[in-house]
Amino acid sequence: MCGIVGYVGQEAACPILLEGLSRLEYRGYDSAGVAVCAGAGEGLSVHKAKGRLQVLSELLQGGAAVQGEVGIGHTRWATHGAPSDVNSHPQVSQSRRIAVVHNGIIENYVELRAFLMEKGVPFVSETDTEVVAQLIEYFYAGDLLAAVDQALHRIRGTYALGILCADCPDQLVAVRKDNPLILGWGEGCNFIASDVTAILRHTREVSYMNDGDIAVLSWEGIQCYNHLMQPIAKERVHVDWEVDAAEKGGYPHFMFKEILEQPQALRRCISPRVRDGAVYFEDFCLSPEEIRAVQKIYIVACGSSYHVGMVGKYQLEKLTRVPVEVALASEFRYMEPIVDEHTLVLIISQSGETLDSMAALREARKRGAKILSIVNVVGSSIARESDQVLYTWAGPEIAVATTKGYSTQLVLVLLLAVYLGRTLDRVSEEESRALLEELVRLPDKMEAVLAGRDHIQYLASQSFHHSSIFFLGRNLDYAMGLEGSLKLKEISYIHSEAYASGELKHGTISLIEEGTLVVAVGTYGPLFEKAMSNIIEVKARGANVLALTTESHVDRMAAVASAVIPIPDTHDLLLPSLGIVPLQLFAYYVALMRGCDIDKPRNLAKSVTVE
Numbered sequence: 001m002c003g004i005v006g007y008v009g010q011e012a013a014c015p016i017l018l019e020g021l022s023r024l025e026y027r028g029y030d031s032a033g034v035a036v037c038a039g040a041g042e043g044l045s046v047h048k049a050k051g052r053l054q055v056l057s058e059l060l061q062g063g064a065a066v067q068g069e070v071g072i073g074h075t076r077w078a079t080h081g082a083p084s085d086v087n088s089h090p091q092v093s094q095s096r097r098i099a100v101v102h103n104g105i106i107e108n109y110v111e112l113r114a115f116l117m118e119k120g121v122p123f124v125s126e127t128d129t130e131v132v133a134q135l136i137e138y139f140y141a142g143d144l145l146a147a148v149d150q151a152l153h154r155i156r157g158t159y160a161l162g163i164l165c166a167d168c169p170d171q172l173v174a175v176r177k178d179n180p181l182i183l184g185w186g187e188g189c190n191f192i193a194s195d196v197t198a199i200l201r202h203t204r205e206v207s208y209m210n211d212g213d214i215a216v217l218s219w220e221g222i223q224c225y226n227h228l229m230q231p232i233a234k235e236r237v238h239v240d241w242e243v244d245a246a247e248k249g250g251y252p253h254f255m256f257k258e259i260l261e262q263p264q265a266l267r268r269c270i271s272p273r274v275r276d277g278a279v280y281f282e283d284f285c286l287s288p289e290e291i292r293a294v295q296k297i298y299i300v301a302c303g304s305s306y307h308v309g310m311v312g313k314y315q316l317e318k319l320t321r322v323p324v325e326v327a328l329a330s331e332f333r334y335m336e337p338i339v340d341e342h343t344l345v346l347i348i349s350q351s352g353e354t355l356d357s358m359a360a361l362r363e364a365r366k367r368g369a370k371i372l373s374i375v376n377v378v379g380s381s382i383a384r385e386s387d388q389v390l391y392t393w394a395g396p397e398i399a400v401a402t403t404k405g406y407s408t409q410l411v412l413v414l415l416l417a418v419y420l421g422r423t424l425d426r427v428s429e430e431e432s433r434a435l436l437e438e439l440v441r442l443p444d445k446m447e448a449v450l451a452g453r454d455h456i457q458y459l460a461s462q463s464f465h466h467s468s469i470f471f472l473g474r475n476l477d478y479a480m481g482l483e484g485s486l487k488l489k490e491i492s493y494i495h496s497e498a499y500a501s502g503e504l505k506h507g508t509i510s511l512i513e514e515g516t517l518v519v520a521v522g523t524y525g526p527l528f529e530k531a532m533s534n535i536i537e538v539k540a541r542g543a544n545v546l547a548l549t550t551e552s553h554v555d556r557m558a559a560v561a562s563a564v565i566p567i568p569d570t571h572d573l574l575l576p577s578l579g580i581v582p583l584q585l586f587a588y589y590v591a592l593m594r595g596c597d598i599d600k601p602r603n604l605a606k607s608v609t610v611e
């Protein structure tokens with residue numbers, strides 16, 4: 001959840017650290033800090049500030065106020081200890097010789113803290129991270145690496161760590177366990193970062209650290225060790241993401257830019273995989289015999305990725321006739337899931353680093369399942385631990401509220417459903433060809449939806465004052481409503497719930513009163529009549545209904561709803577891909593009108609790497 005960046009080179013470190021942190025701020029934004037080695041015998045220069053990175057940056061004059069060529073930086077999402085200057089990272093040891101930035105949770109920090117306090121070590125913060133700095137110093141006897149190794153043997157939990165020692169002013173040590181950390185290979189300089197976007201301006205050559213890896217960086221090179229402290233060679237990977245892709249490029253918010261980027265992201269995701277009316281996945285991990293042996297598909301994910309799974313269940317079951325279960329990753333590993341070697345587990349994660357999804361993956365593997373994942377971030381932990389990864393190729397997604405991540409995941413699940421359905425012979429060639437032809441047209445249709453955004457902005461201007469908004473829908477429309485509702489609540493802070501329309505009369509309808517705003521999702525042709533009936537029911541109780549439907553149903557919908565949002569007609573299974581766009585825009589404009597911090601909503605972070 002926090003962002004780490006580290007630099008060792010021959011230029012002033014602080015401006016580079018601050019610039020890197022500005023690209024990681026989406027990972028956590030309640031405080032920030034840097035530590036820089038001021039030079040041999042000069043000690044560490046540590047600066048921290050509660051609040052956005054801007055506060056720290058102004059304090060340090062954009063980095064000009066701090067001398068030194070080796071440093072670490074951190075942007076925090078608080079877990080232990082409220083956001084404050086003292087709880088910000090870097091955390092330092094009592095002599096200020098050791099400084100540490102940390103992403104993750106030290107589970108036995110209470111015990112370690114008591115142990116160190118007994119030895120007379122004073123603590124100043126409420127963080128779990130301070131014990132790491134103090135413990136390294138406790139073991140330090142002139143050899144930093146040995147002290148880090150000893151400390152790691154005492155620590156339980158999850159961590160990505162960047163460590164500086166005043167006695168080794170041209171070195172930086174990095175460690176990883178269950179939290180992302182990459183190494184960047186530059187010219188006369190080297191880097192660590194939570195995410196490649198932080199160092200993209202300086203290098204595109206990276207190595208992904210594995211759990212247990214320890215790296216020692218100097219400006220001349222990087223030496224890596226495994227958990228047994230044996231030297232290891234790391235594979236270098238070239239990253240071809242555009243630097244611009246991680247910048248706002250004149251748009252007011254990343255979220256808005258990313259909503260508008262969706263047609264292009266979809267083209268990148270679809271076109272290499274669809275040829276001659278068929279779906280192609282390179283080196284698919286399951287042979288046709290293995291696919292035929294699959295008795296159940298389990299989709300496991302969190303948040304919006306889970307909502308993709310809710311749509312995916314309908315798509316996969318319809319096209320494969322294999323039973324599909326969808327589980328929240330945070331629940332999966334505690335529910336003794338019925339998973340075995342005949343289960344295909346599909347993990348969906350934009351970041352590829354969500355801790356709950358990662359834990360679910362490992363649980364499923366332990367039970368013998370094959371693991372397929374749908375991931376956006378290349379080289380992320382989930383991607384690397386899966387039997388097969390299908391990349392969404394959406395490009396970097398910076399806004400905390402996912403948009404292009406969600407829509408590319410959605411089409412990838414559909415492609416998977418077609419692929420499996422054809423292999424199992426549950427979908428005819430003709431049916432698959434027609435569906436894929438329509439899928440190829442989807443980005444253009446999405447562009448048409450985006451072009452109508454002024455209408456959505458107008459509807460948002462009529463709705464932003466509501467304190468509670470309900471989303472209703474059935475089947476695919478319900479799954480879409482779940483995502484529309486999450487988008488709205490996470491960025492606008494309006495209470496919002498999505499209900500399967502048929503459930504209304506089992507309780508929820510008692511909440512509908514004069515003026516309640518209901519967003520009715522009624523795009524799915526086979527259930528359109530039922531959607532209409534539910535709209536009439538809530539209207540009769542005073543609801544103000546915004547209805548989302550397809551162009552061919554607009555007239556009938558307009559007769560009952562207060563306002564209609566049309567989307568182009570398309571194949572039933574593709575409706576969520578078009579329908580979600582107005583709902584994203586609606587959430588965006590409502591949040592804008594309420595003056596919310598759209599890209600960095602309160603209490604959230606982009607990549608949820610704690611349980």
Ligand code: M6R
Pocket residue numbers: 302303304305306348349350351352353354357400401402486487490606607608
């Ligand atoms: O990176 P992941 O797809 O694993 O993330 C899962 C959720 O944390 C994420 O979708 C979250 O719900 C978003 N903020 C939704 O916009």
